[in-house]
Amino acid sequence: MKLFTVGPVEMYPNTLDIAGRQLPYFRTEEFSKIMLDIQNDLKALMHAHSDSKAVVLTGSGSAAMEAVVCDAFDEHDCLLIVNGGTFGARFVRLAQIHHIPYDEIILPFPEELTMQQLEVYKDKQYTALLVNIHETSTGQFYDIEMLSKYAHKHHMRLIIDAISSFLADPYDMEKYDIDCTIISSQKALALSPGISMIVMKEDFYKNYIENKPIKNLYLSIQEHVENMERGQTPNTPAVGIILELHDRLRQIQNEKIMNTLTATREKAMYFRKLVQKLPIKIPTYPLSNALTPLFFPNNEAQKVYHYLKDTYGIYVTPNGGTLSDILLRVGHLGNLQLQDYDELILRLQEVLS
Numbered sequence: 001m002k003l004f005t006v007g008p009v010e011m012y013p014n015t016l017d018i019a020g021r022q023l024p025y026f027r028t029e030e031f032s033k034i035m036l037d038i039q040n041d042l043k044a045l046m047h048a049h050s051d052s053k054a055v056v057l058t059g060s061g062s063a064a065m066e067a068v069v070c071d072a073f074d075e076h077d078c079l080l081i082v083n084g085g086t087f088g089a090r091f092v093r094l095a096q097i098h099h100i101p102y103d104e105i106i107l108p109f110p111e112e113l114t115m116q117q118l119e120v121y122k123d124k125q126y127t128a129l130l131v132n133i134h135e136t137s138t139g140q141f142y143d144i145e146m147l148s149k150y151a152h153k154h155h156m157r158l159i160i161d162a163i164s165s166f167l168a169d170p171y172d173m174e175k176y177d178i179d180c181t182i183i184s185s186q187k188a189l190a191l192s193p194g195i196s197m198i199v200m201k202e203d204f205y206k207n208y209i210e211n212k213p214i215k216n217l218y219l220s221i222q223e224h225v226e227n228m229e230r231g232q233t234p235n236t237p238a239v240g241i242i243l244e245l246h247d248r249l250r251q252i253q254n255e256k257i258m259n260t261l262t263a264t265r266e267k268a269m270y271f272r273k274l275v276q277k278l279p280i281k282i283p284t285y286p287l288s289n290a291l292t293p294l295f296f297p298n299n300e301a302q303k304v305y306h307y308l309k310d311t312y313g314i315y316v317t318p319n320g321g322t323l324s325d326i327l328l329r330v331g332h333l334g335n336l337q338l339q340d341y342d343e344l345i346l347r348l349q350e351v352l353s
């Protein structure tokens with residue numbers, strides 16, 4: 001089996017080793033120390049201000065998206081949501097379910113997000129701009145500089161779901177004055193699925209979350225922040241994935257994050273160059289290093305997906321809904337080497353000839 005998916009992805013030997021061990025009891029000083037290390041490492045890797053708050057939730061990335069939408073905003077706010085695919089649509093559904101007024105910028109595939117599209121909404125007062133910086137369902141990577149400029153000019157808080165971009169693309173909370181970042185375990189971190197992390201600027205936490213009535217106990221950010229002060233969580237967390245995370249963050253700090261980013265970028269560039277030889281197109285909108293979307297004008301996406309999976313145990317990422325016949329996504333996250341892409345290209349040639 002070889003995973004060119006976006007999550008879960010091919011895990012590193014260290015992570016697999018940790019995943020096979022007996023779990024420790026967690027209400028201990030030793031475990032608290034691990035949680036506090038994680039908090040510091042996350043803040044450092046995201047270039048978050050040192051007084052930022054970081055929490056670990058037990059639940060996949062959508063749990064953290066829901067916690068942020070539900071805890072930080074209410075019926076007195078209005079959100080502007082970039083909806084360029086499945087994950088943008090998830091923010092929209094969360095706003096609907098939690099009765100938070102919103103407007104959405106719908107980007108039909110393969111349209112690119114531009115400043116003109118944002119400017120349409122400039123005269124209305126919004127509390128926050130919510131964006132999946134890499135819309136994983138299409139592979140479009142939005143321009144953080146443009147979004148940050150727009151949000152701050154119009155006095156909006158900036159909430160970024162960086163779940164599939166963090167550790168694949170450069171990310172800097174201070175530089176772009178990002179109020180809140182959401183990530184999860186099974187994408188570029190290459191860990192087991194099941195935990196998600198939220199990093200918040202202190203003033204965003206204080207003004208939007210800290211003193212509000214708790215609406216949802218299990219995902220309450222406030223409860224998590226209060227417990228995190230002593231390196232703990234309000235409930236039993238996914239102890240094993242937290243240990244995987246601790247090890248992985250240490251590894252990335254040791255290797256230097258620039259090297260992690262460069263390695264992912266190298267895989268993406270290598271693959272994109274090879275794809276030019278095939279009768280497949282890559283959409284022209286800006287891309288993250290996390291994945292390469294492949295556009296099949298002859299509706300062969302499903303056929304190719306099943307051929308690779310059933311013949312060779314090679315998993316690329318299929319799309320759902322209206323894009324299911326025309327788009328496949330090839331991931332560059334996790335423990336993959338350049339040679340793995342040689343093999344993939346060979347098999348793609350085979351099925352397309």
Ligand SMILES: *Cc1c(COP(=O)(O)O)cnc(C)c1O
Pocket residue numbers: 007060061062063087132134135136161162163164184187
């Ligand atoms: C994977 C992902 C999520 C989270 O999805 P889960 O299935 O809850 O892990 C959210 N946003 C983006 C952009 C993602 O890529």
